[in-house]
Amino acid sequence: MLAGKEGPAVQKAMEIVTALGRIYGATDLVHVESVQVAGVSYKNLGEAGLLFLREWAREGARVRVPTMLNPAGVDLEQWRALGLPEEFAQRQMEVLDAYAQMGIEMTCTCTPYLIGRVPGLGAHLAWSESSAVAFANSVLGARTNREGGPSALAAAICGRTARYGLHLTENRRATHIVRVACPVRTEVDFGVLGYEVGRRVGKGIPYFVADGAAWNAETVSAGLHLRMLAAAMAAGGAVALFHVQGMTPESELDEIVRPDAEEIRIDSLAEGHARLSSPLGSIDFVSIGCPHASLEELRDVARYLAGRRVRSVLWITTARETRRRAEAAGWVQAIEHAGGHVVSDTCLVVAPVEALGVKTMATNSAKAAFYAPSHSGLQVRLGTLGECLDAAVQGRWSPRRRPTC
Amino acid sequence: MLKLRGRIIKEGAVHGEALVSPEPIGFLGGVDPETGVVVEAGHPLRGQSVAGKILVFPTGKGSTVGSYVLYRLAYKGLAPLGIINAASEAIVAVGAIISNIPMVDQIDIGQIRTGDEVTIEGEWVTVRRVARARQGAEAE
Numbered sequence: 297m298l299a300g301k302e303g304p305a306v307q308k309a310m311e312i313v314t315a316l317g318r319i320y321g322a323t324d325l326v327h328v329e330s331v332q333v334a335g336v337s338y339k340n341l342g343e344a345g346l347l348f349l350r351e352w353a354r355e356g357a358r359v360r361v362p363t364m365l366n367p368a369g370v371d372l373e374q375w376r377a378l379g380l381p382e383e384f385a386q387r388q389m390e391v392l393d394a395y396a397q398m399g400i401e402m403t404c405t406c407t408p409y410l411i412g413r414v415p416g417l418g419a420h421l422a423w424s425e426s427s428a429v430a431f432a433n434s435v436l437g438a439r440t441n442r443e444g445g446p447s448a449l450a451a452a453i454c455g456r457t458a459r460y461g462l463h464l465t466e467n468r469r470a471t472h473i474v475r476v477a478c479p480v481r482t483e484v485d486f487g488v489l490g491y492e493v494g495r496r497v498g499k500g501i502p503y504f505v506a507d508g509a510a511w512n513a514e515t516v517s518a519g520l521h522l523r524m525l526a527a528a529m530a531a532g533g534a535v536a537l538f539h540v541q542g543m544t545p546e547s548e549l550d551e552i553v554r555p556d557a558e559e560i561r562i563d564s565l566a567e568g569h570a571r572l573s574s575p576l577g578s579i580d581f582v583s584i585g586c587p588h589a590s591l592e593e594l595r596d597v598a599r600y601l602a603g604r605r606v607r608s609v610l611w612i613t614t615a616r617e618t619r620r621r622a623e624a625a626g627w628v629q630a631i632e633h634a635g636g637h638v639v640s641d642t643c644l645v646v647a648p649v650e651a652l653g654v655k656t657m658a659t660n661s662a663k664a665a666f667y668a669p670s671h672s673g674l675q676v677r678l679g680t681l682g683e684c685l686d687a688a689v690q691g692r693w694s695p696r697r698r699p700t701c
Numbered sequence: 702m703l704k705l706r707g708r709i710i711k712e713g714a715v716h717g718e719a720l721v722s723p724e725p726i727g728f729l730g731g732v733d734p735e736t737g738v739v740v741e742a743g744h745p746l747r748g749q750s751v752a753g754k755i756l757v758f759p760t761g762k763g764s765t766v767g768s769y770v771l772y773r774l775a776y777k778g779l780a781p782l783g784i785i786n787a788a789s790e791a792i793v794a795v796g797a798i799i800s801n802i803p804m805v806d807q808i809d810i811g812q813i814r815t816g817d818e819v820t821i822e823g824e825w826v827t828v829r830r831v832a833r834a835r836q837g838a839e840a841e
Contacts, residue, residue, distance in 0.1 A: 311798050315710050319789050319806075340766050344734060344773025348799060424765075444765030446795045 297454060305357035309453035316447060317458030326420045326459040330362045331452035332408055333400065334424035335445025337369035337646035338387045345445075346387060349394035352449075357398050360455035364403040364413060365395060366425045367588070367613075367643045372404070378637060381651050400452070404641035405615035407588040409436065410519065412617075417545055420463055422451035426534070427527035427587045427663065433537040435522050437545035439463050442536045462537055468546060470503035470539055470553040472496075476510040476562045482680045483524045485565055487662025490525040492568040494532030496560060502529070503553050504540040513542055519590050527587050528662035572665040573678035581654035581674065582606075582688040583644045584681060585613035586664035591621055593681070594638065598627035600685045601634035607691030609654055610636035613643040636688070645671055658687045703828040705808050707785070710794050712823060713803025715783040719817040719828075720754035721810065722746045727763025728770035728796065737779035755819040756781035757810050761793035771796030783821040785810060 297310040313325065335341055341349075368388050371378055375385045392402060405411060406425045415421055415432055421440035423429050424447075432438040441461040443451065451457040461467055472493075480489055493502050506513075516522065522540070529535040539547040546552055584597065589612050597612055612631065614622070619640045622628045628638045644664050649672040657674045659665055660681045668674040677693055687693050724745050726732070731741040737752035752774070761767065771793070774780040784797050789806035797804035803821050813819065813828050820827040 308799065311711070312795055315794050315798055316791055318708065319710070319791070319794055335766060335769075341769060342734070342766075342773070344776065345766070345769040347776055348769055348772045352799075444768060444791055444795060446765075446768050446799060447791060450795075 303356045305352055305355035306453060308352070308355075309357065309450040312447055312450035313454050313456065313458055317460065320458065320460035322458035322460040324459050325456040326463055327456050328361055328422045328451055329415055329419045330364065330413065330421055331359065331448050332364045332366065332421070332423035332425055332428055333395070333445060333448045333452065334366040336366045336391065336395070336404065337642070338384060338391055339369045339646055339648055341391060346391050346394070349391060353394045353397040357449075357453050359399045359452040361452060362413075363400045363452040364405070364408050365400055366404070367406055367646050368392060368404050368641050369647050370642050371639050372641045374639070378639065379652055380648060384648055398453075403615065403617070405588050406643065407523070407590075407615060410588065410590050410618060411615045420457070422448050422457045424448040426530035426536070427523070429536050430526035430530045430538065431523060433462055434526060434539065434544050435518050442534065468537060469501065469551065470557055471500040472502045472558050472560055473553060474502045474504050474560045474562060475507045476504060477507040478510060478562065478564050480511050480565070483520050483660050484662065484678055484680050486521040487524040487528040487660075488565045488568040488572065488678075489562065490528030491532035491572060491662045491666060492562065492565070493560070494529040494535050497533055497535060499534045499536075502535065502538045502560075503547070503557070504538065506541070516543065519592065523587055524661065528666070531663040531666050569678065572662055572676065574675050576656045576675055576677045576693060578692050579608050579656050579658045579677065579687040580691070581652065581657040582608050582610045582684050583613070583657055583659045583661070583664055584611070584684060586644055586659065586661035588643065589614040589618065591618055594618065594622040594627045594631070595625070596681060597636070597685065598622070598630040600682070601631055601636060604634050604689050606635040606688040608688045609652065610688045611639050611644065612636065613639045616640040644668065649674070658684045658693065660684050703812055705812060705826040705828065707805035707808040707824055707826060709824050710789050710804040710806055711797040711802060713783070713801070714820075714822045715755065715803050716818070716820045717753060717755045717782040719757050719813050719815055719819045720746065720749060720751060721813055721815045722756075722758040724758070725760050725762040726756075726758045726793075727761065728767035728792070729764040731763060732770060732774070734770050734773045735777075737774055750779070751781045752779040754781050755783045755785060755821065757785045757813050757819075759787040759810065761786070761790045763792065765792050767792045768796035768799060771802065772800045775800035775802065783819070785813070785819070785821065785826060
């Protein structure tokens with residue numbers, strides 16, 4: 297491949313894979329089971345990214361393993377109705393055309409594991425969406441580094457990646473023990489915890505221990521709570537792997553914590569909450585689904601909104617496949633009937649949300665709360681799904697009982 | 702004349718004038734993709750163009766989209782001629798490969814000054830100090 301016998305596109309991909317191997321000290325390559333490519337939204341790629349993808353596709357770049365896409369910048373079917381700009385949507389379609397030409401599935405989601413793409417324990421992957429990387433490594437026990445867009449694509453074209461970093465067992469041991477001594481109950485609590493720990497450990501590997509009754513392992517949901525924890529940790533820091541005692545698959549392995557692991561104690565989430573949330577009254581935009589919402593969340597939203605009508609702009613972002621299933625159950629119709637939108641293929645972080653003319657946002661996602669001010673110029677109030685939906689209906693914030701920590 | 706041996710990131714041979722940054726460079730948001738000028742607030746190279754230079758810096762930083770910024774610069778003819786790092790990382794390495802910019806790392810970059818005439822040839826970097834008065838003049 298490196299010598300160019302399979303054409304310039306494969307040669308370039310192999311050059312990338314082997315150069316990364318050299319840089320990070322890999323001795324060989326490993327076959328990957330699937331690839332997930334970030335760098336899909338035109339908002340992030342720009343003209344340069346589009347040019348590059350077109351050129352690579354034209355040279356004959358084709359993927360050899362199942363390859364999925366991260367969210368794009370628009371909902372491919374209802375961008376016009378949502379008020380997203382036409383010029384932007386056109387460029388976005390051109391980006392997707394280039395990816396489609398390479399043989400990539402148009403999944404456009406940050407949660408492939410919620411639509412049936414669930415890698416097994418120990419499976420080697422080349423995924424690039426930071427929250428999906430953290431979830432796949434930690435909760436599913438798969439093995440992937442945090443790939444950049446082009447390096448993930450290179451791995452897909454070669455069918456393999458360099459064996460370094462989190463592909464190796466010895467690099468998966470915890471660098472920090474995080475003792476959590478305050479109650480962590482809601483999806484917001486898990487997100488704020490993740491954000492705070494991410495800020496403190498950076499690229500480290502935290503091992504969570506619930507001191508006392510911080511959480512009850514029986515009631516922690518992988519699909520919601522650990523998804524929020526993973527996403528916030530990967531955004532607040534660059535965490536690609538974490539372990540939770542008694543919950544995640546590698547947490548009980550011998551010597552999973554390094555002997556020199558640093559200890560961190562979390563006594564309160566109040567400071568983290570205050571860092572991410574502003575005391576807003578009026579709320580003109582409510583965003584649920586960062587990372588992309590599960591079918592259960594769509595069901596909960598639909599049930600809540602029955603017989604109600606929203607005043608704020610309400611977006612539930614989800615994978616197109618999840619939307620289809622929710623539609624079959626009648627939940628999408630119920631949400632739309634109340635004036636809400638079930639938005640697919642895109643998300644708050646990568647869509648040109650600034651074009652919607654909204655200024656204040658409520659969300660249950662710590663990751664969204666972290667990115668919205670810088671990416672979209674929004675002020676943010678963080679609250680649970682119930683609080684956010686209350687705000688959507690009333691057009692303003694009305695707090696329920698405040699979190700206890 | 703100084704001869705340094707590094708590690709090839711992107712194979713190639715180029716000759717040009719060095720532009721040295723003691724600080725890491727992040728291409729996304731750090732370098733204007735339309736002009737090649739460093740725009741990051743407080744950066745030691747702020748206001749200078751990387752176009753046509755042998756760009757010497759410790760390592761890359763920032764978003765992985767930075768690889769595409771290098772590609773865009775190359776497309777417009779505003780990319781550095783070559784890149785020399787102390788320790789390479791993924792963003793700049795991938796950017797150099799997709800943009801066909803010869804690049805080496807594991808070089809003691811403290812030995813190179815802005816204005817030096819530098820040749821990259823595979824893993825070899827040759828540095829020729831230009832007399833002060835001639836700095837800024839066209840290389841021979």
